[in-house]
Amino acid sequence: MSSYPWAAGYIDDGDRPKIVTSRFQYEDSYTLDRYHATGGYEGLRAALARTPGEVHEDVKAATVLGRGGAGFPAGTKWGLMPPGKFPRYLVVNGDESEPGTYKDRLLMERDPHQLVEGCLIAAYAAGLSQVFLYIRGEMPLAHERVGVALNEAYAAGYIGKNILGTAFSVDIVLHWGAGAYVVGEETALIESLEGKRGEPRLKPPFFPAAIGLYGQPTIVNNVETLSNLPWLLTNGSAAFTAIGTATSPGTRMVAVSGHVKRPGVYEIVNGSTTFRDIIFGDEFSQGIRDDNELKAFVPGGGSAPWFTADQLDIPFEGRAAGAAGSMLGSGAVMVMDHTTDIPKAALTLTHFYAAESCGQCTPCREGGTWLERVLQRVVDGRGTSSDLDQLLQIGESICPGAFPHASSERLGLSATPFPYKMTTICFVGPSAYAPVHSALTLFRDEFEARIAVSSATVRKQIPVTAVGAH
Amino acid sequence: MSRLSEANVILAKEIIGRYPKARSATIPLLHLSQQQNGYVTNEAIAHVAELVGATSAEVMGTATFYEMFKFEPVGKYLVNICGTMSCQLLGADELMHHAEERLGVKAGGTTADGMFTLEHAECQAACTEAPNMQVNYRHCHRMTTTAFDQLIEDLAAGRLDGEIPPHGTLARVRQQIPADKAAGVASPDASVVPAWMPAPEAAK
Numbered sequence: 050m051s052s053y054p055w056a057a058g059y060i061d062d063g064d065r066p067k068i069v070t071s072r073f074q075y076e077d078s079y080t081l082d083r084y085h086a087t088g089g090y091e092g093l094r095a096a097l098a099r100t101p102g103e104v105h106e107d108v109k110a111a112t113v114l115g116r117g118g119a120g121f122p123a124g125t126k127w128g129l130m131p132p133g134k135f136p137r138y139l140v141v142n143g144d145e146s147e148p149g150t151y152k153d154r155l156l157m158e159r160d161p162h163q164l165v166e167g168c169l170i171a172a173y174a175a176g177l178s179q180v181f182l183y184i185r186g187e188m189p190l191a192h193e194r195v196g197v198a199l200n201e202a203y204a205a206g207y208i209g210k211n212i213l214g215t216a217f218s219v220d221i222v223l224h225w226g227a228g229a230y231v232v233g234e235e236t237a238l239i240e241s242l243e244g245k246r247g248e249p250r251l252k253p254p255f256f257p258a259a260i261g262l263y264g265q266p267t268i269v270n271n272v273e274t275l276s277n278l279p280w281l282l283t284n285g286s287a288a289f290t291a292i293g294t295a296t297s298p299g300t301r302m303v304a305v306s307g308h309v310k311r312p313g314v315y316e317i318v319n320g321s322t323t324f325r326d327i328i329f330g331d332e333f334s335q336g337i338r339d340d341n342e343l344k345a346f347v348p349g350g351g352s353a354p355w356f357t358a359d360q361l362d363i364p365f366e367g368r369a370a371g372a373a374g375s376m377l378g379s380g381a382v383m384v385m386d387h388t389t390d391i392p393k394a395a396l397t398l399t400h401f402y403a404a405e406s407c408g409q410c411t412p413c414r415e416g417g418t419w420l421e422r423v424l425q426r427v428v429d430g431r432g433t434s435s436d437l438d439q440l441l442q443i444g445e446s447i448c449p450g451a452f453p454h455a456s457s458e459r460l461g462l463s464a465t466p467f468p469y470k471m472t473t474i475c476f477v478g479p480s481a482y483a484p485v486h487s488a489l490t491l492f493r494d495e496f497e498a499r500i501a502v503s504s505a506t507v508r509k510q511i512p513v514t515a516v517g518a519h
Numbered sequence: 520m521s522r523l524s525e526a527n528v529i530l531a532k533e534i535i536g537r538y539p540k541a542r543s544a545t546i547p548l549l550h551l552s553q554q555q556n557g558y559v560t561n562e563a564i565a566h567v568a569e570l571v572g573a574t575s576a577e578v579m580g581t582a583t584f585y586e587m588f589k590f591e592p593v594g595k596y597l598v599n600i601c602g603t604m605s606c607q608l609l610g611a612d613e614l615m616h617h618a619e620e621r622l623g624v625k626a627g628g629t630t631a632d633g634m635f636t637l638e639h640a641e642c643q644a645a646c647t648e649a650p651n652m653q654v655n656y657r658h659c660h661r662m663t664t665t666a667f668d669q670l671i672e673d674l675a676a677g678r679l680d681g682e683i684p685p686h687g688t689l690a691r692v693r694q695q696i697p698a699d700k701a702a703g704v705a706s707p708d709a710s711v712v713p714a715w716m717p718a719p720e721a722a723k
Contacts, residue, residue: 057660058647101716135712136705148603148642176716178705179539186550186587187599187643187656192690199694209700216715218702222537223694227546228586230641244545244571246584263540263707306605306646313647351604351642381646383604397607401641407584 051313056159058151058304060313063332066292068300069276070316072160079194081201084162090207092279096170097215104174104282111286112298113278114319116152117142117233117271118350118379120367127175129258130266136178137266139171140257141275142238143184143191146230148351148401149381151314152302153272157184157191160276161198165221167275169207170282172219175268179220181242186226196223230405234475235269236261237407248407249475273302294320297366301380303327308341308386309334317365324348325361327382334384341386345491349378351398352480354467355487356455371467374455391495395488396424402481412447413478419443420481427496430503437496440489444482447472452482454490462490521560523567527551530693531570537696539706541571545581549588553687558589587656589686594629596674597686598622599640600652606642609649615639617664621671634675636686657683 052061056073072078072087084090096104109124130137141164145153156164168180182199184191199221202208210218224242231237232247236255239262241247254260261267277299281289290298297320305327306312311334317327328346329336337343345355348363354375356363363373370377385394403417420443426432444452448469456464471479489496523531531551535544548570552563559582561575568578582588600618602611619625622635629636645651648660652667659670673679684691705711712718 057658058645135710136707138705145644146642149605149646150642151644151646154644173715176713178711178713179702185644186585186689187653189656189689189691190658193692196690196692196694200692203695203697203700206700208702209696210702218714220537220696220702220704222696224543225547225550225689226585227550227588229584241546242543243540244542244573245581265707304647306649307608312605312649347604383608383646385608389608394604394608397602397604401603404641 056155058312058314059155059159060311060315060333065316065318065332066300067316068280068289068292069156069160069163069273069302071280072163073155078159079161079198081162081198081205088283089162089279090166092282093166093169093173093207094213095282096173097213097217101174101176104170107286108174108278108281111281111289112296113274113281113289114297114367115271116273116277116301116380118147118352120377123171123270123274126258126270127171127268129256130175130268131259134266135176137176137268138262139168139175139177139180140235140238140242140262140267140269141168141180141182141272142233142235142269143182143188143272144226144233144238145185145188145272145379146233147379147381148398149304149306149347149383150350150379151304151306152380154185154188154191155302155314156272156276157188158194161191161195162202163276163279164195164272165198165202165208167278168221169212169219170278171268171270171275173217177219177268179222181222181224181262183224183226183238183242186228192223192225199223229407230401231407231475231477234477237475238269239267246407248409251474293318294364294366296320296368301365303365303380303382305334305382305384307346307384308338308389309336309384310338311335320364320366322365323362324356324365324382327365328361328384337384337386341388344385344387344389344391345487346385347381347383347398349376350381351383351401352376352476352483353378354453354455354483355491357457357491359458360455372464374453374464374466376467390428391488391492392424392428392499395484396421396428398484399424399481402477406477406481410473410478412472413481416443416447417478417481420485424485427499430499432496432500432503434497434500434504437489437493437500440485444486447478447482452486454487457491460491521552521556521562522565523548523552523563523570524555527555528570535570537704539704542573545571545573545578546585549578549582550689553588554689555687557685557687558592592633593686594634594636595685596635596654596683597656598635598637598652598654599643599656600626600637601640601643601650603642605646606649606651611650614650614652614662614664614667618667621668635671655683655686656689
């Protein structure tokens, strides 16, 4: 059960530091009054008392890793913009749609002022002249809460012309999405913001920091990433890096769902918390439901290759997860117990990415749909033995060469580390393949059993007559 | 007559004015037209195109990309049942099957009385509360077949009208940027160094 009825899914258990969820305990957490009473906008004041360059250096020193999925440090990203090219824009990625991911919506609904303040700090530090806050269309409550927060902040003088009496002026425009997973990819988000179909752009050259919205240098940052900035500016980068590890300081929000006793959204200590802690810990998900056995889990959102019990002691740290054959992604752990129909589970995820393809790249558009069809045939008991190798061949045309996967003691397999090569403009095509590849690599026997069943059924139904016999 | 109403044109122009390029207002205006008419009509597409300076074909091209824009009338309540991973692991198939039986339509269909449209949906960002569904994009968590039946009954009786607006209406409160407080759009055509940034530009 959620710790607070007004924050569905959020679990407040244990004595861990809270950087972004500190106000979730209050029912009125989203109001300006509560925000002021709990140190709100002090981070902005601290930033405005220093030069933009100093604030930028502080954010870089803190190593605030992107919390959208790619994990790229925010301060470094800001520094990639070419000098002298203006205006620059900030586009906030509030398009949370990755399967298993649930944190940005909570932050927008429960602490919208924290996000607003984070946007202002980023705009000040990096010289961003206008902010577009893109919220997923299917989250109308988030639109309302953020909309009201923006109205309150404008009235109080935190946004707009000459903020708090300084030379800093910026508008924040609330923009609504309309339902498209691929738009969460930063260049597709920009295309959507320009009024077009959300088709990703090729990188290079279209890294947004270089060529972004309307062709201008643009920073695209995730909601949770920006929400860290107020605490960071108020408490200092030393306090931030004192939490977590050197490569992964601070905290992360992680959603654990599926076959666990206590699914929930947890703010964990970054870098040191392990998957065993997250899935089995008393402060966290408390183990598998009904004390069933863990079969597999997706460690980092639907696009991530699967882990099994062999990987439970991997810490929530980017390099460790990559070396082990997967990724941290968007902080979404989906747990499958021994009752799970693995081919069906793989189909569910592959279907998602195939359906969400923007259609630009042939390997994704055709390959994703093809993977889904073949997999559907296998799941329905109409598969043949050549279907399994065909799935791998299709995957090869989306991601040539070795595809990342976890090690398996049971199968005598060693890990193939991240990343993969891809023939597509963005990662949606590879994501359609990842669940298939993981399922086939780690649980091929289940697929073969499915094929054997269907072949036996077919043999019974169609009597085979020898050629030439009458 | 489904072109934007006079009041909505005023709102549309205000929205367009927030963006450096008018085309950026395409999706917000399509939402506005859907709020007015319940779905996206060809007339509304043509009107949005006039307002943002695009062709109808361009606006239709944008509109057809996005799941939320419906091109035929939808029931008063759009019931979206999530079928992605965590919900699938915790009974989404059973919930959808039950919904189809209870409403008497297959996923994709609308009930004869025009009240409910049932659809498959993808991840609704509430995975810890599986199985999930949305009614007009308002979340309903930890659904059971019993809870579903109760919900349908409440909706049909109008008991939830305060919480769940009709299809097409998303946020019930809009952003307002007062003219006297606005910093102003940052046009990409005018290379202006932000006033608070040191000159010469000191980016790293």
